[in-house]
Amino acid sequence: MSWITSLARESVRNGRAYKAPTTPNLARLHANELPWPQDYDPAPGQLNFYPLLHPEALAEKMAAHYGVKAEEIAITRGSSEGIDCLYRSFCEANRDAVLFCPPSFEMYRWYGRVQGVRMIEVPLRAEAGFALDAPALKAAWSDNVKLLALCSPNNPTGNLMDPGHLLELVEFARGRSLVVLDAAYAEFAGQNPAADWIAEHPHVVVLRTASKALGLAAVRCGAVIARAEIIGLIRRVQSPYSFSPLCEHAVLNALGPESLEKTKKRIAAIIRERERLGPLFAQLPQVETVHPSQANFLLLKVTNADGFTAAACEGGYLLRRIPDEPGLESCVRVTLGTPEQNDGLLETLRAAA
Numbered sequence: 001m002s003w004i005t006s007l008a009r010e011s012v013r014n015g016r017a018y019k020a021p022t023t024p025n026l027a028r029l030h031a032n033e034l035p036w037p038q039d040y041d042p043a044p045g046q047l048n049f050y051p052l053l054h055p056e057a058l059a060e061k062m063a064a065h066y067g068v069k070a071e072e073i074a075i076t077r078g079s080s081e082g083i084d085c086l087y088r089s090f091c092e093a094n095r096d097a098v099l100f101c102p103p104s105f106e107m108y109r110w111y112g113r114v115q116g117v118r119m120i121e122v123p124l125r126a127e128a129g130f131a132l133d134a135p136a137l138k139a140a141w142s143d144n145v146k147l148l149a150l151c152s153p154n155n156p157t158g159n160l161m162d163p164g165h166l167l168e169l170v171e172f173a174r175g176r177s178l179v180v181l182d183a184a185y186a187e188f189a190g191q192n193p194a195a196d197w198i199a200e201h202p203h204v205v206v207l208r209t210a211s212k213a214l215g216l217a218a219v220r221c222g223a224v225i226a227r228a229e230i231i232g233l234i235r236r237v238q239s240p241y242s243f244s245p246l247c248e249h250a251v252l253n254a255l256g257p258e259s260l261e262k263t264k265k266r267i268a269a270i271i272r273e274r275e276r277l278g279p280l281f282a283q284l285p286q287v288e289t290v291h292p293s294q295a296n297f298l299l300l301k302v303t304n305a306d307g308f309t310a311a312a313c314e315g316g317y318l319l320r321r322i323p324d325e326p327g328l329e330s331c332v333r334v335t336l337g338t339p340e341q342n343d344g345l346l347e348t349l350r351a352a353a
């Protein structure tokens, strides 16, 4: 058994992915479905019949999009579910641990609590632009650490992690733990991390999502990208039939050449807005700092975070406070909207100053 498989939970190591017969050209008298399509079915048989165990056509298309092989990708319901699948594959409840660097994406903690995973928290260095604290992470490692979770660009801080730090930690983790590189916002940083990482590092897992740059948050489609060995383990904990063909259809559309052309323009528009808005927010008297961002949002440190969000709300704009995270008590996260929305928000905040 390889060291990577030995990290998996015993029940997962000894288990197998759910299997069911697939006989696409025969009348379906085996699955206790109703035989009649619904009038509102966009393609007859999509709604009344169970879909494939896993969305295979989509896995192939997404693998090609990210430059990996189909056996190196697991399609999940959002990359959030990818986090859950990783915990359920590798972390024994009340024993194993995940290294986590707050402030970061809150679902890492949330799924950790649900699964009884011990979260070992090594905060980002706020004074160094929310950089990783590599020495502290190394010192915090123990035998039961199964995963190190790193987000780059990070949410809610928006910064990319230093590639030198990432590499140093990935090398340190070799033989010890998996490293999750959560790249939900990579497109807004002009990056496509996937193939290179897993080619060189058998213990790296990259998370990607259709929720951000591809504009399909409601579809709930994420991708866990890793060597086939890790994907095989994850398939053992995935629920069968869980990805709707309607969702598959939407993502396949998003990955067509015309949609991708549009996506490219939209990413460019968000980046333009990010560069335009940063200095304009910085001019507001309520704003102390605009943190540099490589994502589709800006983190602002303001003088009165409650007043700031309340003023925005009154003007019709919902912003996000993250008051419970250390170092972010006075911060507000602003998602970049359309130029009109962004101008409207600025006007509202100017008027409230």
Ligand SMILES: Cc1ncc(COP(=O)(O)O)c(C=O)c1O
Binding pocket: 077, 078, 079, 080, 081, 105, 151, 154, 155, 182, 184, 208, 209, 210, 211, 217, 220, 221, 222
């Ligand atoms: C860093 C990061 N990872 C993952 C996700 C999850 O996205 P989804 O479950 O929609 O794919 C988010 C969502 O905000 C995020 O900020």
